[in-house]
Amino acid sequence: MLSNIRSIQSALLFLAVLFIGLSVLGILQGPADISLTAVAAILKQSLFAVSSSDIPNWQSSIILDVRLPRMIIALFAGASLALCGLVMQGMFRNPLASPSVLGVSSGASLGAVTAIYLGASLVSAWAIPLFAFIGAGISLSIVYRVASTRGQTNIATLLLSGVAMGALNVAATSLLLALSLSNWDVARMIIYWTMGGLDGRTWDHVLIILPIVVSGFVLLLFYSKQLDLLLLGEQHALSVGVDVRRTRRNLLIISTAMVGASVSVVGGIGFIGLVVPHILRLALGPSHRYLLPACLFGGAVTLLGADLFLNSFFAEQAIPLGVVTAALGAPFFLFLLIKQRFVLS
Secondary structure, three states: HHHHHHHHHHHHHHHHHHHHHHHHHHOOOOOOOOHHHHHHHHHHHHHOOOOOOOOOOOHHHHHHHHHHHHHHOOOHHHHHHHHHHHHHHHHHHOOOOOOOOOHHHHHHHHHHHHHHHHOOOOOOOOHHHHHHHHHHHHHHHHHHHHEHHHHHHEEEHHHHHHHHHHHHHHHHHHHHHHHHHHHHHHHHHHHHHHHHOOOOOOOOHHHHHHEEEEEEEEHHHOOOHHHHHHHHHHHHHHHHOHHHHHHHHHHHHHHHHHHHHHHHHHHHOOHHHHHHHHHHHHHHHOHHHHHHHHHHHHHHHHHHHHHHHHHHHHHOOOOOOHHHHHHHHHHHHHHHHHHHHHHOO
8 A cells, every 4th residue: 555655656746747847848949049047047037026138138028928828828728627537537437528528618619719700809818718618607507407407416417418518519619610711810710729729828818727727726626535435426425425416516617617717728629638537547546636636737748748749840830739639649548448448358
């Protein structure tokens, strides 16, 4: 038991070191060559208001206004998606559950696409996040209302209604895209946004995602024991005094807020919420006490690593980030499923 705990702690330490290392690479990588010493001086100058005439203004602008917010958004969006996937898989006892299972991700996407189609995104940077939150909230409310009868929520109905809601949201998004084809600029913006990406992200986007993901993670830590009990079954959780209905509702609200924040900022990023928690659960075991921080680091390094990979090898092709996560995540997940099938047989 002690050696198992030590191995889990070693894995968490490795993820934390990887988190820090990729964060440094995220700041250093870019078309303009800026040394690590210059980056450290720029960050020191910004944090402690220390003036330095040795640092050119263009270098400070690139680091503080372009690379730093992009890196922070990648870290917290990836962490958010992985954490929500972990919660869904534990809550529904389904290793294939993900943030899109209840139609929340597609609802947020529909809201954001609506903001783009109506031109609200040109008026304010906060329009897309606001519409995304509204779309995610409406989708969850409908799904939860359909699945709830006399205060009881049927899990099978909840999942099925989530699939139906997701299909409806996708259809509505496709309709808006079809209607916008007469204006190619709007259609191109919708297409590129739905594929996901980090280009053009600013500190306004950081202010949207950072407080929600941090507060959501802190709240989820208080539910780690309840998630462990839900993983053993609803009846078992009820027998030890867990208010299953209230716990599930609160977890769904927290997950919806985090997914809405992530989707509103980075667009459609797939497979992180499915692959990362599944891999970490296989590696570290079922305890959410360790899985929650592991998914925080794991999701962050996965999305930032995918962005670094894209910028290193395909910088000139302008390939959307969501395409990379799906292209890398889907085959790897299929490999895990095939490997697990052979082990079970």
